[in-house]
Amino acid sequence: MSAAKPSYWPERVFVTQDALEDALSERVLSRLGDVEVKVLDSRADPVTETKFGSALEGDAARFDLGKRTLLLTRHEGGWMERCPAGGSGNLVCCNLWTVNPGEGCPLDCSYCYLQSYLKRNPSLKLFTNVSDMLTAIERGVSAEPSRLFRIGTGETIDSLVWDPLTDLSSELVPLFGRLPNALLELKTKTALVDQLVDLRHEHKGRTVVSWSLNARAVTEREELWTAPLAQRIAAAARCVEAGYRVGFHFDPLIDFSGWQEAYSAVVDQIFEAVPASSIAWISLGTLRYKREMQQVMRERFPESQVSLGEQQLGTDNKMRYCQPMRLRLLRFMWDRLKKESRDLPVYMCMEGSSSWRAVSGTASSEDGSLVEIISRKGRLEDQAAEGVFLQ
Ligand code: SF4
Numbered sequence: 001m002s003a004a005k006p007s008y009w010p011e012r013v014f015v016t017q018d019a020l021e022d023a024l025s026e027r028v029l030s031r032l033g034d035v036e037v038k039v040l041d042s043r044a045d046p047v048t049e050t051k052f053g054s055a056l057e058g059d060a061a062r063f064d065l066g067k068r069t070l071l072l073t074r075h076e077g078g079w080m081e082r083c084p085a086g087g088s089g090n091l092v093c094c095n096l097w098t099v100n101p102g103e104g105c106p107l108d109c110s111y112c113y114l115q116s117y118l119k120r121n122p123s124l125k126l127f128t129n130v131s132d133m134l135t136a137i138e139r140g141v142s143a144e145p146s147r148l149f150r151i152g153t154g155e156t157i158d159s160l161v162w163d164p165l166t167d168l169s170s171e172l173v174p175l176f177g178r179l180p181n182a183l184l185e186l187k188t189k190t191a192l193v194d195q196l197v198d199l200r201h202e203h204k205g206r207t208v209v210s211w212s213l214n215a216r217a218v219t220e221r222e223e224l225w226t227a228p229l230a231q232r233i234a235a236a237a238r239c240v241e242a243g244y245r246v247g248f249h250f251d252p253l254i255d256f257s258g259w260q261e262a263y264s265a266v267v268d269q270i271f272e273a274v275p276a277s278s279i280a281w282i283s284l285g286t287l288r289y290k291r292e293m294q295q296v297m298r299e300r301f302p303e304s305q306v307s308l309g310e311q312q313l314g315t316d317n318k319m320r321y322c323q324p325m326r327l328r329l330l331r332f333m334w335d336r337l338k339k340e341s342r343d344l345p346v347y348m349c350m351e352g353s354s355s356w357r358a359v360s361g362t363a364s365s366e367d368g369s370l371v372e373i374i375s376r377k378g379r380l381e382d383q384a385a386e387g388v389f390l391q
Contacts, residue, residue, distance in 0.1 A: 015072045060293075108225055193235045203244060247281045249282070284346065
């Protein structure tokens with residue numbers, strides 16, 4: 001590999017004995033090149049469960065070390081899960097299933113929930129039994145041919161960040177191209193789309209590539225190692241040119257001086273590069289994080305402004321802006337996006353039905369543009385030629 005290694009690639013790799021012979025392990029290790037490799041007899045997080053990280057004190061130091069340490073191991077147990085929000089009774093569910101090809105993300109955003117979610121096992125992980133994952137997806141989706149499965153790989157990992165080491169998208173995208181009742185969402189903050197462009201004849205309209213976006217000042221200040229905003233949008237335009245539909249996630253929306261102009265400018269940039277008809281969905285969510293994460297955030301990102309501003313603790317132990325501020329952010333973005341195109345599928349992440357009504361003026365179930373996103377069961381008409389799914 002001739003190009004310089006990205007700064008976020010791991011400094012050391014642990015491999016469990018049972019994963020040593022797997023093709024993914026061999027591929028990753030050969031592409032990483034000169035890197036320290038250690039073999040573990042059985043699965044354990046190198047930072048918190050082996051001698052390697054035992055001298056470290058404090059969650060922040062352990063998380064820092066975890067960001068530079070990769071574990072290649074096999075995943076045991078189920079692969080397809082419902083997005084956790086689907087089980088929370090008072091939240092509107094966006095019907096997303098998740099599959100995690102690994103855990104942890106080498107990029108480093110100050111507000112990232114993984115800093116609390118992966119507190120006990122902070123090392124980066126890639127699961128090497130990829131064929132088991134592909135089989136589980138194919139079986140799960142084929143078992144219910146009349147249901148549309150929207151499956152995302154970007155819940156505990158950036159969907160594309162490891163592609164130069166793993167080629168994972170080159171296995172996932174053609175698989176979904178063959179599954180008539182499933183959509184793959186690849187969610188990223190990178191601009192690593194060369195391999196997706198090469199798959200232009202294989203995605204068959206069943207992969208949506210999506211970007212987490214934020215105001216430019218937020219991306220520059222709070223999102224270490226990610227692609228600059230303009231590069232993310234340019235990558236989206238390349239994917240559209242290769243026939244993909246794309247998605248955007250404004251999450252977390254953040255309150256800072258001048259946020260209206262800053263977020264409005266991002267919307268302008270999107271629509272200068274991407275036609276509304278190629279946008280599968282746009283989600284909106286406001287800042288939220290576990291209270292226990294505040295300390296880690298402050299230690300790891302002393303310059304961050306995310307934990308500033310008026311925030312309150314909810315019954316779920318998460319910090320959020322107060323309700324009027326949350327609604328101001330959501331309503332501004334909703335109106336701004338709908339001004340570009342009234343039929344744009346915009347939805348809110350982790351919000352209850354009262355917020356939906358307050359922001360959109362209607363219930364989520366009454367919004368015809370959201371059928372593909374909100375539908376849970378039901379009849380599916382495959383209109384792959386247009387890249388459109390209907391219930
Ligand atoms: S890109 Fe996403 S998963 Fe990775 S550090 Fe940032 S918020 Fe976390």
